[in-house]
Amino acid sequence: MTKQSFEGVSEGRRRNMQSNKSRDTKPELLVRRLLHGLGYRYALHRHDLPGRPDLVFPSRKAIVEVRGCFWHGHGCALGQMPKSRQDYWSPKLRATRKRDASNKKALEEAGWRVHEVWECDLRTGPSSIIGPLQEFLGPPRSQS
Template identity: 50%
Template sequence: MSVADRSRRMSLIRSRDTKPELALRRALHARGHRYRLHVAGLPGKPDIVFAPRRVLIFVNGCFWHGHKCPTGHIPKSNSAFWLAKVTANRARDAKNIRKARSLGWKVFVVWECQIRSQKLTQEVADRLSHRIRSRPR
């Protein structure tokens, strides 16, 4: 694949409103939760924000954020670049989570592989819903 083709393909990858994020949002909304999206003033611009309960949810893609699952592997071509990129992403994620927690927020990270199917999404949404409701307003 040429550099131009690769660049064009990479530019099509979304950073917000991804399929996993939309699926989780729909499941949480169906459980009666209302939330804000991508709040810029919070560390890392979390994907889903429950402000009254001070809960943040990051929906991470396994490849981009280096999850330890089959999807989170480093490509064989240009592996030095990808290793550095994923390592930097993981360090940034950890810093943002620490910062949010120090500000009094409860942080949840949901991985793409955890919500790959409708059934898994519903299970994750049930667990999150319980934990969100258990937080005081």
């Protein structure tokens, strides 16, 4: 992020924004623990795939992306556009959605199946995502 991006922003807000992580977020760690507990094994953030997907299941040709509603422009209450500095946020979030769509298209063209888990779905409880994830991934492999 350029210095100009933070023009007119307090030092506290600037530090807060810079501390946001792109990986190992609370929602991502929750999904990882949940899937591991169900017996699924996966690779993390593979550098050889477009967008460095969160969870990669190579033998299933499947990818699970854990999306933050705000950062990825979800239409839910958590994904609402801020009322201040819309000249900054609007292009930034629009670019993120465009990049997400481009990465998903590239993955699908390469033969991968992609499933998105949204932060707001996790807030209703992990049980709300278990069924859709199991349906998407199929049964876990037996651990011999």
